[in-house]
Amino acid sequence: MxxxxxxxxxxxxxxxxxxxxxxxxxxxxxxxxxxxxxxxxxxxxxxxxxxxxxxxxxxxxxxxxxxxxxxxxxxxxxxxxxxxxxxxxxxxxxxxxxxxxxxxxxxxxxxxxxxxxxxxxxxxxxxxxxxxxxxxxxxxxxxxxxxxxxxxxxxxxxxxxxxxxxxxxxxxxxxxxxxxxxxxxxxxxxxxxxxxxxxxNMRTADVIVGGWVPGKGRLSGLPGAVLVGQRDAGRLRYVGSVGTGWSEAERLELARLLRAAETGRCPFDSLPRAAEARWVLPRLVGEVRYSTRTRAGLLRQPSWLRLRPDLAPEDSAADLP
CATH class of the missing domain: 3.30.470.30 (DNA ligase/mRNA capping enzyme)
Incomplete structure (x- = not known):
């Protein structure tokens, strides 16, 4: 048939x-x-x-x-x-x-x-x-x-x-x-x-911003994504790239904070695979939403929720596998 x-x-x-x-x-x-x-x-x-x-x-x-x-x-x-x-x-x-x-x-x-x-x-x-x-x-x-x-x-x-x-x-x-x-x-x-x-089922996590990737087109000069990590035994462990969740005003404010924190050294314990990555001092804490983690601990489908100026970077070690 x-x-x-x-x-x-x-x-x-x-x-x-x-x-x-x-x-x-x-x-x-x-x-x-x-x-x-x-x-x-x-x-x-x-x-x-x-x-x-x-x-x-x-x-x-x-x-x-x-x-x-x-x-x-x-x-x-x-x-x-x-x-x-x-x-x-x-x-x-x-x-x-x-x-x-x-x-x-x-x-x-x-x-x-x-x-x-x-x-x-x-x-x-x-x-x-x-x-x-x-x-x-x-x-x-x-x-x-x-x-x-x-x-x-x-x-x-x-x-x-x-x-x-x-x-x-x-x-x-x-x-x-x-x-x-x-x-x-x-x-x-x-x-x-x-x-x-x-x-x-969406989960949330507090993360430390350790770098960013420039956006394209209308986002030129602004962050297209931020590279984030969490503390693990004193090291900053890379947990993913977050590229959604900002309003225009929030993206502009984030760009200002990232420029002020620029450094030439990658703060993560292993170098993320991210072309054109720019590194920052790991002092900005944000909250993200995500669905699950990969077996390696990376966040799946992460989305930015908000900056957490009330948290110190040392507070970001949460639910790492």
Whole structure:
């Protein structure tokens, strides 16, 4: 059977709904992986396409067994490819060692032994017939009826209502957050829809500014990003580059403070990979928001919140792994 290509539906950033609307939504754990649309034509084969449409099947040889899992029943499924850490959580750094290997089957097979992939399934767009026009609740019931749980794939439960409790549980377990999906919504291929809303668990940290990178274009002469660190056993450990979160006035004030603190010496214990970096004395403390940390301790998706003139640089040693 020739299956139609279906672009994945995308979620918009947001928050929990008003309490009175809670039961109109299903809540799924937000996964930190590579989006994959799974095509099962019913002839024993399987095709995985990334969000870009690229064929990534060969990058994940352990998922080939999915081809025969539904027999001759044709299906198109939506999911996310993960590599799990010791706690069973998706680890994007581990996954990066698996991505981009579709044209290197030998290397993909070796990496599959070292860091096996796991496919989390959360929607079905075709099951014999096109289901994209059906409500989420009906599609979800169809997906769960397939009982797709195996050594390298699973169908985690979706919770109807109780969003606040679900979000708290993800936060307590160190997970990225939730995706809430309206029960009566249809599947909108390729659309970033308000019927799906992603809710991230964001953390905050106090950091020391140790350098900056000049901006481009209209930001010429101003900081495009600041390089930040935290104290660790008396050293200033680099934890990332922050390039968003300022108003125009805040960026101008930050530029003034950075120029006053200029130095020719990198203050971090190891030299960050940052072209055109300019160093400053490590005396400015700021507060940033971020989602998670990498295994190396770098902040993921950091955004500037505010300067902290009330804090001394020695106060920035917080939650380093």
């Amino acid at each position: 020739d299956l139609p290509l279906i672009a994945p539906m995308l979620a918009t950033p947001g928050t929990l709904p008003p309490a009175g609307q809670d039961m109109r939504w299903a809540y799924e754990t937000k996964q930190d992986g590579q989006r994959a649309v799974v095509y099962l034509p019913g002839d024993g084969s399987v095709l995985l396409r990334a969000r870009s449409g690229e064929d990534i099947t060969a990058a994940y040889p352990e998922l080939r067994a999915l081809g025969g899992i539904l027999g001759t029943t044709a299906a198109v499924l939506d999911g996310e490819v993960l590599v799990l850490d010791e706690q069973g959580r998706g680890d994007f750094q581990l996954l990066q060692s698996r991505m981009g290997l579709a044209r290197s089957p030998g290397k993909a097979a070796r990496r599959a032994d070292q860091a096996p992939a796991h496919l989390v399934l959360f929607d079905v767009m075709l099951l014999r017939d096109d289901l994209t026009g059906q409500r989420y609740a009906r599609r979800r019931k169809a997906l769960e009826s397939l009982a797709l749980d195996g050594p390298f794939w699973s169908t985690p439960a979706a919770l109807v209502g109780h969003g606040e409790q679900a979000l708290r549980a993800t936060r307590e377990n160190g997970l990225e957050g939730l995706v809430r999906k309206r029960l009566d919504s249809v599947y909108e291929p390729g659309v970033r829809s308000r019927s799906w809303v992603k809710i991230r």
